[in-house]
Amino acid sequence: MIEINGKACSFEKGDTVLDVARANDIDIPTLCHLKDTTPTGACRICLVEADGANNLIASCDTPACEGMKVQTHSERVVAARKGILELLLSSGDHYCLLCESNGDCELQDLSIEYKADGRCLPETGRKSSVEDSDALILRDFSKCIHCGRCVKACNEIQMHDVLSFGHEEGSPKIFAGDNETLRESDCRFCGECVQACPTGALLEKKALGKGKVRDEQKVRTTCPYCGVGCQLWLHVRDDKIVKVTGVDEGLPNKGRTCVKGRFGYDFIYNKDRLTKPLIKQKNGEYKEAEWDETLDLIASKFQTFIEESGADSVAGISCARSINEDNYQMQKLFRTVFRTNNIDHCART
Ligand code: SF4
Ligand code: SF4
Ligand code: SF4
Structure with missing residues (x-):
């Protein structure tokens, strides 16, 4: 005890x-x-x-x-924590009102709780760089407190071994590879480091300038990209997804995602997405159609093929990105309605 x-x-x-x-x-x-x-x-x-x-x-x-x-x-502990927060705040550029992480920052939360503002210590005058060359992740070293969570997330959770502690011009810095930009390094852009960062030092660029954190709603969903079924939070502001994070307690991914699950959500807003079926005409052009017309056409074609050439003249390949229930129904349709075992799955091809 x-x-x-x-x-x-x-x-x-x-x-x-x-x-x-x-x-x-x-x-x-x-x-x-x-x-x-x-x-x-x-x-x-x-x-x-x-x-x-x-x-x-x-x-x-x-x-x-x-x-x-x-x-x-205890009094001694609280005073020590406040002192540490003062040091952390004064060693960087922590102007919360101007920061994208305002309202979503563990350093800010603790500074408020312990009444630390970084003003009782002189600023270090240290200039830190911003790495803005990549399309997905922004690294603002002026807000980095060298906690190393990103290093642990990269090396011990995702096992990518990209990030490490280092020094530049006498000051601590988190290095990617041999002090490269993320793009130049072996980064897989899984975004685990961004999710782990307790400050505004690592940011998802696609979320920048897209509304306030306090107006955000979180919607839990299953990643649509593959059959693993990773559990995700969609962060929604003004009815639009602005970022994706993993669900910590969610299985099978326990908070982790790959690059597709984390960053590949914009396609849902692409204006070129098909929203209605297209039927190919005799002249080779496609014409928009209603679902009833399309499904009737498909059913009649299947019927004709089977009547003319037998059940094994048709085959189905279902989609790894569909849910299990849809894949189950697809094989059921082929086996029990069309009476053929010509059914496969794109993940096996
Ligand atoms: S990183 Fe956190 S503490 Fe620093 S300015 Fe941004 S919100 Fe404030
Ligand atoms: S995005 Fe992933 S691979 Fe790249 S540095 Fe961050 S944790 Fe490592
Ligand atoms: S997790 Fe964020 S604050 Fe901590 S060392 Fe990495 S970049 Fe800096």
Whole structure:
């Protein structure tokens, strides 16, 4: 057992103090901690006071030990967290009113909670660059707090090994490859780093300037691209999808997505999309038709082929992007109505 804020809590071998607190609904703030990855211990926001320890300890990488007594919000802890937030804010350009992440930023949330504004320390004067060369992800290093969540997301969740900690002109910086732009590196543009970032340092470019976070609605859906069935949140503003994130607790993807699931949603707004069936005319041109007319034509053609040449003269290939139920019905139609086993699936071809 350990005691957190006077509450006795059981733990398993290998649990950190943070793990035990979270399992018991005890709040300890974090910035660098990323679920399902190894502890980073970089931001120190999760400091707690442990009886018998001279210094405050980082709860995210301190193992729970039998008999430990911990305070998560003592005066000393709160003052230390506020000091850390002041340092983080003053080391970058954190003008929230001008930031795309205003209202959707963990650093901002904690700064409000701990009444830190970064003004009690002089600005560092350090100039940080903005990497804006890629079509999908914007990297604004002036808002980076070097928490390393993006590094963990890339290397330990997606296993892409693109990002790493480094230094440029004496200041810490997150490198892509050999300090390349994302486009020049081996980045797969899965966007996991953007989803993990607790500040406005990593942004999805397609969401920029598209309404306010506070007006956003989240709609849960299943990714339409392949048969894996990843669970997604569609972030909708003014009736338009502005970005996509993975559903943390959703199986099978547990919050992850590939590049298609994350960024490939614009096609639904493409004006060239077919919204009505087209029937090919004798002169080779296509003419728009109603569904009833189209389905009658298809049924009559099948009937003619089967009557003239037998059931095995027709075959069906169903679509990997359709739902299981539709694929089931497709094979049922061919086997029980047309009486042929000529049925296959595009994922096998
Ligand atoms: S990154 Fe967060 S704290 Fe910094 S300016 Fe943007 S909203 Fe504010
Ligand atoms: S988009 Fe994916 S592959 Fe590219 S840096 Fe981010 S996490 Fe790594
Ligand atoms: S880019 Fe974001 S996630 Fe990566 S270190 Fe900076 S603040 Fe953290």
